Amino acid sequence: EDQVTQSPEALRLQEGESSSLNCSYTVSGLRGLFWYRQDPGKGPEFLFTLYSAGEEKEKERLKATLTKKESFLHITAPKPEDSATYLCAATTSGTYKYIFGTGTRLKVLA
Amino acid sequence: DTGVSQNPRHKITKRGQNVTFRCDPISEHNRLYWYRQTLGQGPEFLTYFQNEAQLEKSRLLSDRFSAERPKGSFSTLEIQRTEQGDSAMYLCASSPSGTVNEQFFGPGTRLTVL
Numbered sequence: 173e174d175q176v177t178q179s180p181e182a183l184r185l186q187e188g189e190s191s192s193l194n195c196s197y198t199v200s201g202l203r204g205l206f207w208y209r210q211d212p213g214k215g216p217e218f219l220f221t222l223y224s225a226g227e228e229k230e231k232e233r234l235k236a237t238l239t240k241k242e243s244f245l246h247i248t249a250p251k252p253e254d255s256a257t258y259l260c261a262a263t264t265s266g267t268y269k270y271i272f273g274t275g276t277r278l279k280v281l282a
Numbered sequence: 283d284t285g286v287s288q289n290p291r292h293k294i295t296k297r298g299q300n301v302t303f304r305c306d307p308i309s310e311h312n313r314l315y316w317y318r319q320t321l322g323q324g325p326e327f328l329t330y331f332q333n334e335a336q337l338e339k340s341r342l343l344s345d346r347f348s349a350e351r352p353k354g355s356f357s358t359l360e361i362q363r364t365e366q367g368d369s370a371m372y373l374c375a376s377s378p379s380g381t382v383n384e385q386f387f388g389p390g391t392r393l394t395v396l
Binding site: 176178203204206208213214215216217218221223259261263267268269270271272273274275 | 286313315317322323324325326327330332337338340373375382383384385386387388389390392
């Protein structure tokens with residue numbers, strides 16, 4: 173069965189302390205890997221799409237990378253406003269659905 | 283505002299009642315998705331529309347759940363005979379046509395079943 177697993181479940185960082193979030197996927201025929209940010213009580217907000225191993229995307233303090241088994245979201249010098257839940261999702265061949273992980277709750281302390 | 287909108291934002295109902303939620307996607311998007319999200323979990327796929335055609339439904343979707351997208355514009359999700367386990371955030375997302383595209387989510391409808 174197709175599965176997306178995120179770790180850690182929760183992460184507390186001091187402002188400026190860089191770290192990485194992990195998204196492992198076990199799917200047949202990956203078509204796209206997505207990263208979203210979700211603030212409490214709101215819908216997910218799109219961050220990145222990655223399509224093939226070796227691909228990297230960058231936006232401000234965030235950088236997403238993809239291998240054949242996992243994706244990382246690297247956060248460089250985070251700020252308190254980066255505090256949110258970060259979700260990854262995969263879509264595969266033969267289906268229209270997107271499979272989400274359970275997310276990593278990030279808290280950045282000032 | 284040209285984003286995805288959902289109504290109502292909050293719904294409190296008693297067990298056994300029927301509820302209906304509405305989603306208005308971004309106007310040029312022909313793909314529409316419904317998800318359910320409970321606390322501490324990621325969104326769980328419910329169903330997918332391409333224009334007015336419902337092309338995929340989750341096997342987990344009870345027959346108490348039904349969705350429509352008449353004329354390929356807005357969509358409705360109805361839950362009949364609600365149960366306490368239906369309490370969740372119901373999210374709608376839309377995306378443009380093409381091979382693989384990101385989804386744009388609405389703010390969600392939070393359902394509480396008493």
